[in-house]
Amino acid sequence: MKPVDLSPHQTGATLIEVLVAILILSFGLLSLGAMMSFAVQAPKLAGNRATATNLASAHIERIRANPGGFRNDAYTSSLSYDGTFYNPSTDLPALNDCTYPNCTETSLATMDIAATNRAVRIELPAGGMIMKCDTSPCASTSYGNLWIVWQEPSSMAALNAASSDNCPSEVTGTYTSPAPRCLYVRFKVD
Numbered sequence: 001m002k003p004v005d006l007s008p009h010q011t012g013a014t015l016i017e018v019l020v021a022i023l024i025l026s027f028g029l030l031s032l033g034a035m036m037s038f039a040v041q042a043p044k045l046a047g048n049r050a051t052a053t054n055l056a057s058a059h060i061e062r063i064r065a066n067p068g069g070f071r072n073d074a075y076t077s078s079l080s081y082d083g084t085f086y087n088p089s090t091d092l093p094a095l096n097d098c099t100y101p102n103c104t105e106t107s108l109a110t111m112d113i114a115a116t117n118r119a120v121r122i123e124l125p126a127g128g129m130i131m132k133c134d135t136s137p138c139a140s141t142s143y144g145n146l147w148i149v150w151q152e153p154s155s156m157a158a159l160n161a162a163s164s165d166n167c168p169s170e171v172t173g174t175y176t177s178p179a180p181r182c183l184y185v186r187f188k189v190d
Contacts, residue, residue, distance in 0.1 A: 045152060051123050052148040052183040055116065059129070059146060060187050062112040066105055070144065070189045073137045074109030079170045080117050081128025081149040081180060124150035126180070130168055140190045147171070148183040 013021075063075050098111040113131075120127040127150045135142040147168050167182035 041153065048124060048150055048152065048181070049183065052120075052127075052150060052181075055120050055123065055129075056146055056148050056183055056185045058119075059112070059116040059131075060144070060185065062116070063109075063144065063187075064189055066108050066112070067140070067189050068105040069109035069112075070133075070138050071140055072105060072109075073133065074106045075113065075131055075144070076133060076136075076138065077113050077117075077129065077131045079128060079130040079149070079168075080120070081126065081130070081171065081175070083126055083151065083175050083180070085126050085151075086121050120148060120150075124148070125153070126151035130170060132168075144187050144189065146185045146187065148185075149180050151178060151180045 063070050066075075069075055098107045117129060120129050127148070129149065130147045132145045133139075133142050134145070138144065145168075147166075149167065149171055165182040166184040167180065171180060171182060
């Protein structure tokens with residue numbers, strides 16, 4: 001004779017087990033969604049930084065082509081970033097024309113600044129720049145300090161630009177919400 005088994009047999013998952021499994025799965029999917037959101041934005045962030053690097057390099061090469069303008073403080077410029085986005089129908093920075101024989105070191109520097117401001121404004125979101133020297137007036141032994149400034153998309157608010165970028169006081173003291181991103185380049189002309 002066989003012994004009688006009086007213990008109940010479980011034939012399926014209980015409702016509580018199913019709810020716990022769904023809860024664990026939903027937390028995993030939420031984490032995956034947040035990671036995907038950042039992964040989609042990361043190439044754009046890298047693209048903006050690469051664009052800023054190229055614009056800074058081009059402006060520094062313009063300055064090196066006109067060392068007299070650098071020594072005369074002609075390349076020192078105030079902050080052109082204002083936190084607004086470029087509007088092609090109304091917001092096109094004017095280009096100054098520097099043609100032979102009326103082109104001087106100062107007028108060439110004015111044209112270079114206008115061309116760089118135009119490119120920064122068009123190619124970066126809410127782009128702007130500022131250029132200072134270590135000494136005033138700029139001397140052949142002093143260093144130039146160039147900042148390219150732009151605004152990242154608001155979806156990247158988790159990135160704290162104030163702690164990760166080297167923005168000048170003109171930017172950090174005025175523009176805090178949202179905090180812009182800055183690319184800082186220190187260079188020497190001679």
